[in-house]
Amino acid sequence: MADKTLTAADAEKEFWDHLKKSNTGLLGLDQPGYHAQPMTAFREEETGTIWFFTRDDTDLARDAGVGSGQSAMFHYGSKDQTVWACIHGELSIAPRNAELIDKYWNPILAAWYPEGKDDPHLTLLRFDADDGRIWVSEGGFFKFFYEVAKANITKTLPDPGGVVDVNLQ
Template sequence: MSDQLTPIEAEKAFWKSLEKSNAGMLGIDRPGYHHQPMTGFGEPESGAIWFFTRDDTDFARDVADRGQTGMFCYQAKDEQLQACIHGRLVIDQDRERIDRYWNPVVAAWYPEGKNDPHLTMIRFDGEDGRVWVSDKGVLGFGYEILKANLTKSTPDAGGVADVNLA
């Protein structure tokens, strides 16, 4: 892959990667606010990513207070895709989504199951962002670094594109 990555290719690669490896850093987009690790469940058709959380956390209270602009930073496990997505954070008690995305890992955080009184969901409505894709793998990356050093050039580490998820 070269720098010729289109926004459509980048967006498709992002959603495909998020489906395989769905952990990232989510936070409110404001100075001094720390992002936190969260597991997201993506819906490419709407541009939304859903996160389970507890309503008694500072993060959930901050989002519920008045809705917030947020940022989701993502790096695939295989390190072949990175993304930084900007969007809106909204508390959403969608029972259908709770049922759809409920799994044993999520259940471990909610002792009373799906009816835990502190269970809530945050919907992240992705708007725009930037996606970096490198499908070279470890050996390909090493080759690019070696070649760049030998030829006094820069490596082809993949492509980057701005995306619009809204």
């Protein structure tokens, strides 16, 4: 991105656009010894809230339900490897919401809930993002390796793209 400076607004737009296309990342509490786990993210466009489905018998659901919410991190890498993000926010258990369940329900989710949308173990997690760091590398995989090869030949540093801190509140 040497010809263009990445702005926070551009990075945020790239993140949300890519998350819509490829919505799996790693979600975990921001605590020592806690490991993130693969989760599918569903962004509510109107509010910017990210929703996750889980079962109430998981560690993540149990731990997110302590108090009014927990500090958490969502790590994301787009399928085309042009956007990477580490997003901080608050993770909490959300009240059951039939409208959200209907909106995001799909066959993959259904596999985890044998009793369907009314499964008593179905739990919604609410992630309210506050800030993060986003990396954007236009050109993806091939551009990256071009930059590496060019750097080795010219003895200069590669241009991996832009990185910027964002405020998502």
